[in-house]
Amino acid sequence: MATITDQIKVMSDQRPMPPWYLKDLYRYLSAFGILTAIYMGFRIYQGAYGVSTGLDSTEPAFEVYWMRLFKFNVTFVTLFAGVSWGWLWFTRDKNLDKLEPKEEIRRYLTLTMWISVYTFAVYWAGSYFAEQDNSWHQVAIRDTPFTANHIIEFYFNFPMYIILGGCAWLYARTRLPLYAKGISLPLTLAVVGPFMILVSVGFNEWGHTFWFREEFFAAPIHWGFVIGVWFALGVGGILLQGVTRLIELLDGLEEAA
Amino acid sequence: MSANLSNRIFRPYTGEKARIARAYDYLVLVLALFLFIGSFHLHFALTVGDWDFWVDWKDRQWWPAVTPLMGITFPAAVQAVLWTNFRLPLGATLCVACLSIGTWIARIFAYHMWNYFPINMVLPSTLLPSALVLDAVLMMSNSLTVTAIFGGSAFALLFYPSNWPIFGMFHVPVEAGNSQMTVADMFGFQYIRTGMPEYLRIIERGTLRTYGQVAAPLSAFFSALLSTLMYALWWFIGKWFATTRYLKRI
Numbered sequence: 091m092a093t094i095t096d097q098i099k100v101m102s103d104q105r106p107m108p109p110w111y112l113k114d115l116y117r118y119l120s121a122f123g124i125l126t127a128i129y130m131g132f133r134i135y136q137g138a139y140g141v142s143t144g145l146d147s148t149e150p151a152f153e154v155y156w157m158r159l160f161k162f163n164v165t166f167v168t169l170f171a172g173v174s175w176g177w178l179w180f181t182r183d184k185n186l187d188k189l190e191p192k193e194e195i196r197r198y199l200t201l202t203m204w205i206s207v208y209t210f211a212v213y214w215a216g217s218y219f220a221e222q223d224n225s226w227h228q229v230a231i232r233d234t235p236f237t238a239n240h241i242i243e244f245y246f247n248f249p250m251y252i253i254l255g256g257c258a259w260l261y262a263r264t265r266l267p268l269y270a271k272g273i274s275l276p277l278t279l280a281v282v283g284p285f286m287i288l289v290s291v292g293f294n295e296w297g298h299t300f301w302f303r304e305e306f307f308a309a310p311i312h313w314g315f316v317i318g319v320w321f322a323l324g325v326g327g328i329l330l331q332g333v334t335r336l337i338e339l340l341d342g343l344e345e346a347a
Numbered sequence: 348m349s350a351n352l353s354n355r356i357f358r359p360y361t362g363e364k365a366r367i368a369r370a371y372d373y374l375v376l377v378l379a380l381f382l383f384i385g386s387f388h389l390h391f392a393l394t395v396g397d398w399d400f401w402v403d404w405k406d407r408q409w410w411p412a413v414t415p416l417m418g419i420t421f422p423a424a425v426q427a428v429l430w431t432n433f434r435l436p437l438g439a440t441l442c443v444a445c446l447s448i449g450t451w452i453a454r455i456f457a458y459h460m461w462n463y464f465p466i467n468m469v470l471p472s473t474l475l476p477s478a479l480v481l482d483a484v485l486m487m488s489n490s491l492t493v494t495a496i497f498g499g500s501a502f503a504l505l506f507y508p509s510n511w512p513i514f515g516m517f518h519v520p521v522e523a524g525n526s527q528m529t530v531a532d533m534f535g536f537q538y539i540r541t542g543m544p545e546y547l548r549i550i551e552r553g554t555l556r557t558y559g560q561v562a563a564p565l566s567a568f569f570s571a572l573l574s575t576l577m578y579a580l581w582w583f584i585g586k587w588f589a590t591t592r593y594l595k596r597i
Binding site: 111140206214215218224268269272304313314322324327338 | 357360361362363364366367368370371374375377378379381382384385386388389390392393394395396397398400402413421424425427428450453454456457458460461462463464469491504527540541542543544547584585588589590591592593594595596
């Protein structure tokens with residue numbers, strides 16, 4: 091049976107679309123999918139080449155399989171930071187005073203999505219690859235700061251969650267009136283504190299120059315990372331700020347079925 | 348803008364408003380899941396660290412003292428936000444469940460499947476019974492003081508007995524190389540860790556061994572004292588981080 095133009099219109103109307111307040115749902119899910127593919131790809135790469143080429147940094151193969159990856163990571167995160175932060179800044183809303191309540195509600199949900207993607211990157215950096223770092227340094231002699239796990243953990247994962255945290259901060263600052271009028275302290279703490287974890291890499295590596303082969307995870311040279319991650323608790327304040335404003339907005343919204 | 352939610356009178360939303368609120372709840376749930384797996388796990392791995400990674404570090408002196416002390420931190424901070432503002436009695440259980448998810452994934456896919464440590468050597472301990480009791484004490488008492496004293500103590504005291512069914516079998520004695528040791532010790536000697544040589548293993552130091560079977564309960568009561576203080580400290584740390592202030596400049 092032939093399909094006529096009217097039927098096509100009806101079919102396209104029936105395509106499931108998220109409601110207006112979840113306009114960015116598919117982008118949000120796509121971000122999770124892309125990040126999952128990247129991080130799992132890294133883990134598969136480590137499984138394939140970690141033992142065969144990643145145990146001795148003086149081997150030519152180490153230069154090919156790991157130092158090239160390091161250079162790629164640093165280049166990629168630098169470009170990604172510029173593109174994502176630049177896009178958020180140059181597409182900012184310059185008429186925040188005229189923002190409709192419904193649009194503001196939608197943006198609060200989108201901000202929550204941004205923070206959620208940020209915390210997803212925090213998961214991979216702070217949980218999986220962090221503990222994996224300990225396990226790798228139990229089987230590999232640490233003869234370089236650029237070990238097969240550090241290249242991914244310190245030079246992709248850490249910058250990536252910092253960039254995504256910066257994206258969340260910029261999104262709020264450029265698209266939501268309350269965050270544009272004042273600088274949210276909890277959002278800033280939740281982004282800047284974990285950024286200090288990257289800075290602590292310097293302290294960590296400096297400390298390990300004294301202890302060539304030891305990997306004692308609870309040692310004080312690792313506590314810079316610990317203090318940095320405490321600031322993630324600032325998300326509690328972001329939640330309170332968001333909930334309070336959303337209640338005000340929802341209370342003022344016309345009842346719809 | 349005031350964020351004192353506890354003084355507000357709420358009417359349940361209906362229709363689209365209810366759907367928006369529910370959508371926001373789900374987004375926050377996903378956010379919280381990854382936030383606490385990532386942040387609490389990093390805190391835990393770098394403070395409790397090897398006492399949780401390795402079966403031969405799970406001794407009677409340090410493991411029951413350090414683990415609850417560092418494990419009560421995030422639960423107290425999250426309870427301070429979720430209970431005070433939302434009357435959700437699940438802050439501790441949420442944190443500890445997230446920690447368990449993170450540690451199990453890392454132990455299986457990193458320690459076992461990448462670096463070939465036997466999974467029995469790297470089993471994570473559990474704080475779930477402790478966290479459930481901590482949440483229950485806060486819910487029933489609605490008191491920081493009562494929860495710090497009784498909940499904090501229970502959190503530490505329950506740790507050793509709730510883990511004993513998991514790890515007891517590794518503490519049976521064996522004789523190898525004319526020495527008596529535990530099965531857990533054997534794991535450590537058989538599976539070489541280049542980064543964690545024997546001289547780094549911090550277990551049963553001094554003369555605590557002479558206390559025999561009371562060493563573990565003694566450590567647990569010491570941990571109970573410290574956890575009581577740590578709970579109160581981290582409650583206020585959690586409240587401080589959950590500020591709703593906006594600044595003019597940074």
